[in-house]
Amino acid sequence: MNGEINRMTHGFAASQQLHPTDVSALAAILDAPTPLTPGALREHLGLTSGAVTACLDRLERAGHVRRARESTDRRVVHVYYEASARTAARDYFMPLAEATARARARFSETELATVLRFLSAMNEELGEVPTVRR
16 A cells, blocks of 8 residues: 555656655645644654755745745744645545545444554554664
8 A cells, every 4th residue: 555655656746846755745744733844844754954945945946835934033934835736736646535435435434443543553663663773
């Protein structure tokens, strides 16, 4: 499943002349409950500040995001997903949403609750696995 979602993500990136990491950044920006700062995005993606700046530059040039200084502290920048860019993402990923709905319809609520518990446990366990072995 992860491989198939990655395939779709890479396809969207290519169709938008973006890097796959840019699509991960877009997803993080879209899913955030409040506007992200570049620093919060850096932490979320595990990138350097220079890599995040380059990513945001590409996304801004492509019309997917905008950066705004809107607090009293002019050093604080927030990143917003452009409403006009949502259409491209929605159109591209609609088949994924439809496939998810079809797959979900094959299972009872009890079965889905078990699947959710399993996937949550897997995410928790994977979150504990170190990324660098020494």
